[in-house]
Amino acid sequence: MSQWKLAEGLDAGVTELFADLDKVFALQGDWITGDPLSEVLRVEHRGVRYYVKRYWAAGKGLRRWLGRPRVKAEWQNLKHFARWGIPTAPVVGWGQERRGGAFHRGALITQELKGTVDLAEMAKQGDPRLADPRWVDNVSRQLARATRCLHQHGFAHNDLKWRNLLVDESGDLFLIDCPTGTFWWGPFLHYRVIKDLACLDKVAKYHLSRSQRLRFYLQYRDQTRLQGSDKRQVRQILKFFEGRE
Numbered sequence: 001m002s003q004w005k006l007a008e009g010l011d012a013g014v015t016e017l018f019a020d021l022d023k024v025f026a027l028q029g030d031w032i033t034g035d036p037l038s039e040v041l042r043v044e045h046r047g048v049r050y051y052v053k054r055y056w057a058a059g060k061g062l063r064r065w066l067g068r069p070r071v072k073a074e075w076q077n078l079k080h081f082a083r084w085g086i087p088t089a090p091v092v093g094w095g096q097e098r099r100g101g102a103f104h105r106g107a108l109i110t111q112e113l114k115g116t117v118d119l120a121e122m123a124k125q126g127d128p129r130l131a132d133p134r135w136v137d138n139v140s141r142q143l144a145r146a147t148r149c150l151h152q153h154g155f156a157h158n159d160l161k162w163r164n165l166l167v168d169e170s171g172d173l174f175l176i177d178c179p180t181g182t183f184w185w186g187p188f189l190h191y192r193v194i195k196d197l198a199c200l201d202k203v204a205k206y207h208l209s210r211s212q213r214l215r216f217y218l219q220y221r222d223q224t225r226l227q228g229s230d231k232r233q234v235r236q237i238l239k240f241f242e243g244r245e
Helices: 010-018 021-026 070-082 119-125 133-152 185-206 210-221 230-238
Strands: 002-006 029-034 038-045 049-057 093-098 104-113 163-169 171-174
Touching: 002 021, 010 038, 021 049, 021 093, 021 104, 049 070, 070 093, 070 104, 119 185, 119 230, 133 171, 133 185, 133 210, 185 210, 185 230, 210 230
Parallel strands: none
Antiparallel strands: 002 093, 029 038, 038 049, 049 104, 093 104, 163 171
């Protein structure tokens, strides 16, 4: 059984290009990346680029047979972001096919966010914007709001790394690529919150000052100074990856 949907308001050419899973899996374009589970192609139509992520496995380990397929998690999570007001890449097409009740293949198509670059690439290239305190503060506030919003909904990204954070030429921030994010509760949520914040700080500690990193945490907490519980949480964040780098 095949389930495939397209976003509303697409022009006829795009609708025809991505009409069903057979056409999506027959597409050819610029190969971007791939792994044992999936691959990403970039396809252009009338000057607009689209990223086509094609899956042929539901996930790793038990996820191959049980639970939500990785592709379904990814499109549902991006839709959560949009619903919560967190800027992300527009979802154009999504769906999956099952055979004999088991996952067979699936795909997610997003529209390009023009003029964007991920923060990890900026750090790698030594982008001068990372040395501009006003630019950093603007992006920091956006990221703090987005991260706080996720966690307030009981949701953890689980891969909140600089490579999954895009910024455009105006300094607007977008969150992308979230196939392993999900909802948690109690101590499980607490652990995942620490992991999200530690993932962000893993690169930040090499490119931002201690005061900028502390300011981000206070922005995330929506506070002007640290409380006792905050100090304990900061220690947990700083120690999360100790011995694993």
